[in-house]
Amino acid sequence: GNSPESQHYSSLEKAGILNKTKVAENGKRLRKNWAQSWTVLHDGILTFHKDPKYTPAGMSTKSNQIVPEYTVELKGATLSWASKEKSSKKNVLELKTRHGSEYLIQYDTDSIIHDWKKIISDTIKLLHDH
Ligand code: I3S
Numbered sequence: 001g002n003s004p005e006s007q008h009y010s011s012l013e014k015a016g017i018l019n020k021t022k023v024a025e026n027g028k029r030l031r032k033n034w035a036q037s038w039t040v041l042h043d044g045i046l047t048f049h050k051d052p053k054y055t056p057a058g059m060s061t062k063s064n065q066i067v068p069e070y071t072v073e074l075k076g077a078t079l080s081w082a083s084k085e086k087s088s089k090k091n092v093l094e095l096k097t098r099h100g101s102e103y104l105i106q107y108d109t110d111s112i113i114h115d116w117k118k119i120i121s122d123t124i125k126l127l128h129d130h
Contacts, residue, residue: 012123015040020048024102044127046072072097075127079120093117
């Protein structure tokens with residue numbers, strides 16, 4: 001069926017472009033650095049890839065190679081809408097890992113950010129239940 005209970009988290013997969021910035025690591029605040037990111041959800045892991053604009057072509061054999069920047073384990077993470085104090089942008093999600101890293105995730109188009117919110121939340125719930 002389609003209920004979250006009958007769905008295995010590994011079936012929850014999605015990829016697309018989002019804006020993201022890491023804002024904390026191990027509980028320590030980091031300076032924001034908003035950048036577009038090719039974002040992939042697979043096997044309970046969210047991977048943000050480097051903006052190809054800032055990936056030196058010389059570092060890889062293929063100039064358009066997709067290079068992971070952050071991999072985020074969703075097990076034990078929390079996701080919520082960010083408060084106005086966290087960012088002046090619209091549609092900002094706050095993702096906190098169980099290891100004390102925090103990311104802001106943003107996209108202007110409501111339907112796109114809502115789809116990501118749902119699939120990330122469903123994944124977190126399924127990882128928690130299993
Ligand atoms: O939380 P902040 O410091 O207001 O975040 C803004 C800064 O990261 C800013 O960069 P500079 O520190 O180089 O000025 C960014 O350009 C802004 O986008 C950040 O604020 P928003 O509200 O867009 O998340």
